[in-house]
Amino acid sequence: MTTSTLTSLHHFIGGDASTAGDRTSPVYNPATGVQTGQVPLADAATLTTAVDAAETAAPAWRSTGMAKRANIMFNLRQIITARRGELAAIITAEHGKVLDDADGEITRGLENVEFCAGLVHHMKGETLEQASTGVDVTQLRQPVGVVACITPFNFPAMVPLWMVTTAIAAGNTVILKPSEKVPSAALWLAEAFREAGLPDGVLNVVNGDKDTVDRILDEPRIKAVSFVGSTPIARHIYTTAAAAGKRVQALGGAKNHMVVMPDADLDAAADAAVSAGYGAAGERCMAVSVVVAVGDIADELVAKVSSRMADLTVADGATAGADMGPVITAEAKDRIEGYVAGAAGEGATVVVDGRAGHGTDLPEQGFFTGPTLLDHVRPGMRVYDEEIFGPVLSVVRVETYDEAVELINNCRFANGTAIFTRDGRAARSFTFDIEVGMVGVNVPIPVPIGAFSFGGWKDSLFGDTHMYGPESFNFYTRRKVVTERWPLPSESQITMGFPTN
Known part of the structure; x- marks a missing residue:
């Protein structure tokens, strides 16, 4: 052109x-x-x-x-x-x-x-x-x-x-x-x-x-x-x-965690993870980038997320039926795919590789990279520690609620977080314990309505x-x-002391 x-x-x-x-x-x-x-x-x-x-x-x-x-x-x-x-x-x-x-x-x-x-x-x-x-x-x-x-x-x-x-x-x-x-x-x-x-x-x-x-x-x-x-x-x-x-x-920036408790509706949690992780190709500061699976639910949850990813259509955003469009630039695409390329070497399991040539059907032109799912991610890995700002969802496995809270509170980012559970006490404890600016309970992207205000904590x-x-x-x-007084002329006097009530 x-x-x-x-x-x-x-x-x-x-x-x-x-x-x-x-x-x-x-x-x-x-x-x-x-x-x-x-x-x-x-x-x-x-x-x-x-x-x-x-x-x-x-x-x-x-x-x-x-x-x-x-x-x-x-x-x-x-x-x-x-x-x-x-x-x-x-x-x-x-x-x-x-x-x-x-x-x-x-x-x-x-x-x-x-x-x-x-x-x-x-x-x-x-x-x-x-x-x-x-x-x-x-x-x-x-x-x-x-x-x-x-x-x-x-x-x-x-x-x-x-x-x-x-x-x-x-x-x-x-x-x-x-x-x-x-x-x-x-x-x-x-x-x-x-x-x-x-x-x-x-x-x-x-x-x-x-x-x-x-x-x-x-x-x-x-x-x-x-x-x-x-x-x-x-x-x-x-x-x-x-x-x-x-x-x-x-x-x-952000690194938003979504905690899934053992009692959660895993189908609803999987739907939320896919929607919040891959919507807008992950280019949202409130996107879910880490799913924290608590207890023994991780295998089932990963399978449910993976199965839903297979149905996503990656295409021009103006195309009817498109679920996810491209990322913003060729440089962004290369940076995101660099994280995916290094994930296995850091010890993560690449469950779904969204890069072209790895099983994801992508348009030949444009800045497209498909949704990626990583399992067995841990702090210390680049894919966990850094904001990727792309369609990469990491799963971290923990044994207990306390471990999940500790994981999130140790993160330097504190923009948004969410918990999926049927237990009201766990939900209340989470909102009390967590050191993050915006919290969702069974809401994956807790952006406040206009009558409240938006913002995180920490970095x-x-x-x-x-x-x-x-x-x-x-x-x-x-x-x-403005402090004002309207005295009568007869009330005027010189007062050298500091004014008091």
């Missing part, structure tokens, strides 16, 4: 399209391996222009009434809902996930739009009358200013809707830096926001790579940074931005607040406390 036939993408700055930047990055359809577009990568001048636009728009947007902001959220929901098939097709074409999964991503993003439509409740402050004689105290929530949202490739619409919508509802203006691998969904959302009534400059989309991210971290006018991605980059963003005095929330989260929901409004606002 020649460059002239590629789709030329752009930035969205101050309400206008821009192709500024002296470098570009290719955009592929992972299902074909063919480059479909190219996106400009912002240089220093481009980012400066975007921050200028956000800074210029900030005073008027902060002064915009809450009811008008809420109305924009209602309009946005209506626009996305009416055209969700169009957005899902864009996601599938650039990420590769199947259309049903892309549509599900949109649904979860809309949950936060709906939550933010109630911003008049979330932005309320607090007032204490007569804190002292004739003295009233009011605590206000006010926006931070210009904020940056740096989003990952695996959820091109959902994560921007988790971040950007709350930031805007709270009165901030935004620089959105999507993954350069999947830029089109962010640009689509920017146009939807404008159609919903958002003024120009409140949301700006700046495409870029690591250089652009580093410029965002150095830009003093950007007051807060929200990020989702791998743990090494999350740690870098957190330490760099915090050192520059910015507010930071940086969500990192899965850097910062003090989780994403979307109530904690997100805390992140995107600052508290101001």
Whole structure:
């Protein structure tokens, strides 16, 4: 394919399209391996222009009434809902996930739009009358200013809707830096926001790579940074931005365990393991990557998971009947298959090998690797210790519940976990004992609904607040406390002591 036939993408700055930047990055359809577009990568001048636009728009947007902001959220929901098939097709074409999964991503993003439509409740402050004689105290929530949202490739619409919508509802203006691998969904959302009534400059989309991210971290006018991605980059963003005095929330990687107790419904557990392990080709930070089989159920459970894997159809995500699409890039495919290739040498049993030529029927073109199942995995193996971020499911065998809890609590990642059991006492003990941020009981992917907030512990989260929901409004606002008294002239006097009640 020649460059002239590629789709030329752009930035969205101050309400206008821009192709500024002296470098570009290719955009592929992972299902074909063919480059479909190219996106400009912002240089220093481009980012400066975007921050200028956000800074210029900030005073008027902060002064915009809450009811008008809420109305924009209602309009946005209506626009996305009416055209969700169009957005899902864009996601599938650039990420590769199947259309049903892309549509599900949109649904979860809309949950936060709906939550933010109630911003008049979330932005309320607090007032204490007569804190002292004739003295009233009011605590206000006010926006931070210009904020940056740096989003990952695996959820091109959902994560921007988790971040950007709350930031805007709270009165901030935004620089959105999507993954350069999947830029089109962010640009689509920017146009939807404008159609919903958002003024120009409140949301700006700046495409870029690591250089652009580093410029965002150095830009003093950007007051807060929200990020989702791998743990090494999350740690870098957190330490760099915090050192520059910015507010930071940086969500990192995961190694999510699903404990299956001896009393569990093994058919239901096997269904859940396949769904949560191989959906979106395992490219989810909440994907189940480790099944912990407790007691003597492992052989039966592995057989049930393996039998279900044989029925999965790996194909272009836009194809009817596809269960799993490709991974995002050829490099990702090679990295994932490198873990599989080394698993046996580490002592794991390769039950199902998803690589081409090992029994899995894969399309000849595109970045496809099939679902892989590994048994007898242990801590210390690379396939256990590291985040693979692909369709590789490992089974760890333990004898007791206590061993399962110890295994999970010793893991450096603590994003999500789940337990499958019929025993209410075991389930309650698990939720109490486990040191993980999000827990499911007979729910394999425990992503909270929009009224709660999303985030893990340990190396899965850097910062003090989780994403979307109530904690997100805390992140995107600052508290101001006003103490006021209206004395009569006759009550005025000089008091040199420290004020007390």
